[in-house]
Amino acid sequence: MDKTESIRQNPPSPPGSPASSLLPDTRNLGVWLRIMLGVNALTMVAALIKAHHLMDWPWVFIQFAAFVEPLLLTALPILATGRDALRRLPPRAAQGAVLLGVMMLTVMLFDFWRFFGMTEARADELARASLLAAAGTGVMLLYFELRARAFPKAVAEARLQALNARIRPHFLFNSLNAVLGTIRRDPKRAETALEELADLIRVLMRDARELTPLSDEIALTRQYLDLEKLRLGERLQVEWHIADVPGETRVPPLMLQPLVENAVYHGVEPLADPGPVRIAFSRDDDAIVIAIVNDATPQAAHSSGNRMALANVRERLSLHFDLEARLDAGFETGRYVVRIRLPVTVPH
Structure with a gap:
């Protein structure tokens, strides 16, 4: 599996292509x-500027919208189709190509309407419309350029919040205690557990501006659950x-x-009996759905730690995928369910 980290909000551009940092992802619903x-x-x-009186503004807006909406609904699919070609250009050249393309499309739409007798616009009006x-x-x-330049800072700030919320002293303390308790009876398992703990801490401290393969995220979670298994034993039952x-x-x-x-902290630790945690992945068209299911009381589900974790993950999903990803959480048939839906984003 390719472990190269790739993208921010958009799939990776070919090498030497900085245009991706300035152009919006026109295949994204939020964009x-x-x-x-x-x-x-x-x-x-x-x-509002064109209208002579405030009462005329709605009529003027309707006239403008009758031209703008077809132009907009024609330009967006074209930009989405030609997005990969634009991303191979230098940033300013790509922006210039978009501007030139919009002006040409404006002229073509005027010619189309004139051909069918829908407008009698003069050349100066056509030029003015193209410039506007x-x-x-x-x-x-x-x-979008200013938003793209601000994005890494926003991710870094969200990352700091996530680190503050997620590096729990009790987890590190309990994991080390579990390892210490294993050293005498199973030294090799204790050594493996220390390596897994080191890997987990290394990922915790890693830069979060780049996305990571889902397979790596699953492997990391398995390592974490192996550590918790040392501590909780048969009380922790995980279904993948x-x-x-x-x-x-x-x-x-x-x-x-x-x-x-x-799920472990609120759905397994407080219980004397074994607590099942179910982690399910499924495909839904061009999206992946992840469901994490566990037993939990309403009080635990609404605790500040649980809400903070959900808020941080939800914010990072929004920063990377905009409206194409979502996170929902709540009780279903007596069990607490966290469900994530996000687009399939595979680097080319």
């Missing part, structure tokens, strides 16, 4: 939503159900382990 909201907001402002379309596109490109999911798909690091740790 489409932001572009449509932003362009329509700019259209409202333009209509380019200006609106430039504003949106600037917005991994269906047809690609192990190379990229996920935020430490997405799974903190949630499984929560």
